[in-house]
Amino acid sequence: MVTGKRLILCSNSPRRRELLSGLGIDFEIDTRSSFNESIGPENTTPEVLPQILAKGKSLGFHRPLEEDEILLTADTLVICDGRIMGKPANEQEAREMLRFLSGKTHKVVSALCLRTSAGIREASDTALVTFKDLSEEEITYYINRYKPFDKAGAYGIQEWIGYIGIPGIEGSFYTVMGLPVHLVYQLLQ
Amino acid sequence: MVTGKRLILCSNSPRRRELLSGLGIDFEIDTRSSFNESIGPENTTPEVLPQILAKGKSLGFHRPLEEDEILLTADTLVICDGRIMGKPANEQEAREMLRFLSGKTHKVVSALCLRTSAGIREASDTALVTFKDLSEEEITYYINRYKPFDKAGAYGIQEWIGYIGIPGIEGSFYTVMGLPVHLVYQLLQ
Numbered sequence: 001m002v003t004g005k006r007l008i009l010c011s012n013s014p015r016r017r018e019l020l021s022g023l024g025i026d027f028e029i030d031t032r033s034s035f036n037e038s039i040g041p042e043n044t045t046p047e048v049l050p051q052i053l054a055k056g057k058s059l060g061f062h063r064p065l066e067e068d069e070i071l072l073t074a075d076t077l078v079i080c081d082g083r084i085m086g087k088p089a090n091e092q093e094a095r096e097m098l099r100f101l102s103g104k105t106h107k108v109v110s111a112l113c114l115r116t117s118a119g120i121r122e123a124s125d126t127a128l129v130t131f132k133d134l135s136e137e138e139i140t141y142y143i144n145r146y147k148p149f150d151k152a153g154a155y156g157i158q159e160w161i162g163y164i165g166i167p168g169i170e171g172s173f174y175t176v177m178g179l180p181v182h183l184v185y186q187l188l189q
Numbered sequence: 190m191v192t193g194k195r196l197i198l199c200s201n202s203p204r205r206r207e208l209l210s211g212l213g214i215d216f217e218i219d220t221r222s223s224f225n226e227s228i229g230p231e232n233t234t235p236e237v238l239p240q241i242l243a244k245g246k247s248l249g250f251h252r253p254l255e256e257d258e259i260l261l262t263a264d265t266l267v268i269c270d271g272r273i274m275g276k277p278a279n280e281q282e283a284r285e286m287l288r289f290l291s292g293k294t295h296k297v298v299s300a301l302c303l304r305t306s307a308g309i310r311e312a313s314d315t316a317l318v319t320f321k322d323l324s325e326e327e328i329t330y331y332i333n334r335y336k337p338f339d340k341a342g343a344y345g346i347q348e349w350i351g352y353i354g355i356p357g358i359e360g361s362f363y364t365v366m367g368l369p370v371h372l373v374y375q376l377l378q
Contacts, residue, residue, distance in 0.1 A: 022352045024334075127357070132371070145213075163211045163363065163370040168316070173362040174352065181352040182321070 005116075007188075010061055010073045013150070015158070019179045020072070025188070033073070035060030046084045050075040050111035051124045058113040058120070065117045070188075073113045076178045078153030080106035085153045094143050094154035098161075101153060102134040108153070110175045114187050121187050125180035127171025129157065134165055152178075194305075196377075199250055199262045202339070204347070208368045209261070214377070222262070224249030235273045239264040239300035240313045247302040247309070254306045259377075262302045265367045267342030269295035274342045283332050283343035287350075290342060291323040297342070299364045303376050310376050314369035316360025318346065323354055341367075 007027040009020055020027055035056045044052065053075035061071055078085040080101055088094035111124040142161045148154045155161050157169070157176045174181045196216040198209055209216055224245045233241065242264035250260055267274040269290055277283035300313040331350040337343045344350050346358070346365045363370045 019352070022349060024349055157362070160211060160213055163208070164374040165371070166361070167371050168360045169362065170359050171357045172355070173346070173358065182354070182356050185353040 004068060005070050006068055007070050007072060010057060010071055013074075013178055015156070015177050016074060016179045019174055019177060019181050020184070023181055023185055027072070030062075032062035033057050033060040034062065046077065046079045046082070047107075047109055047126065048124075049084065050077050050109045051113075051122055053077075054111040054113040055120070055122060058115045061115075065115065067117050069116065071113075071115045072184065073115075074110060074179050076108065076110040076152045078106055078108055080104060080153075087152060088149055088154040090149070091143055094148055095139055097154040098134060098139045098142070101131050101155070102139075103131060105130040106153070108171075108176045110178055110180050112180065112184060112187075114184075123180065123183040123187055125172060125175040125183055127169055127173075127175045129169045129176055130167060131165050132167055134161075138164065193257060194259050195257055197258055197260050199246060199260055202263075202367055204345070204366050205263060205368045208363055208366060208370050209373070212370055212374055216261070219251075221251035222246050222249040223251065235266065235268045235271070236296075236298055236315065237313075238273065239266050239298045240302075240311055242266075243300040243302040244309070244311060247304045250304075254304065256306050258305065260302075260304045261373065262304075263299060263368050265297065265299040265341045267295055267297055269293060269342075276341060277338055277343040279338070280332055283337055284328055286343040287323060287328045287331070290320050290344070291328075292320060294319040295342070297360075297365045299367055299369050301369065301373060301376075303373075312369065312372040312376055314361060314364040314372055316358055316362075316364045318358045318365055319356060320354050321356055323350075327353065 009027050009029050010031055010033050012031050054073050057073035058071055085097055088097055105128050108127050108129055114121045146159050172180055198216050198218050199220055199222050201220050243262050246262035247260055274286055277286055294317055297316045297318055303310045335348050361369055
């Protein structure tokens, strides 16, 4: 679909690798970016932050791009009651995040950036996710068994907690997982 | 979660087996049911048909249930513009179904039946799924590569066509895949 171009994914997320594979496109992985995720700009609307971070990861790539290369970067954040949630630092923070999400509907914003030596294309997608009331037992079981420390909001919708705890979403399941694959496909065409 | 009971899944669908595994419950598989799916009652509201079929599969199980057994059966149908879609019989029917779903929002209804020697519990869930406009090339590629002849509506949301073609859903992703796992969990508790 992208004739004569080599796609490079710059992401440590195994979910993003799996999702990109599902598109049936060949790609390489090179995660070397000097961008520090924790350096987010202050006073930004939460909804545009993933877009800024995805672009930052792209611009921080460790070397200039060749003419035949496309670099893909992405970022995902959870927003609940105006609070922005990235990855939990430890078990306690994961527990606290899941307690906060329990019984509520929150937003998941996933943004992506496609960059070539000639220019940048960006896209962002938002999905709404509703959790049932989670019990302490369910939260404990999930954290102990799945260790969701590499996931925004401390959960993976494709894991046990998503099976038992999420009666519904509004938007793309893959956006919630971390990569709006329909937009990657659309932009690459 | 179900103390002293053995769960039996009566379904040929590999997706249902995978989804039930994700709940972290032990179960056995026994697909012997005399129920013929094609014998659907006439003049029924499409939305209640999966419930009737799930119950039919349960009652057609090849032997009586022991006191310590729970039998799980399920059924899924796609409803688009009032038309009920089960599994496509061949490539031509699959192509025709995907053309019909292209660019529209349709309903997916998944029902389940949990039966013991003492009684029956049933549940049903509906999700809305929106397809972008699918090109003939996309439909051909998908059918040739994924052969979706065992899937209601001729598509799997977890496959390539779901990645590139579905910008969003309203409801449970797992209901669209064929088993409302949140309801299985809830009913088993």
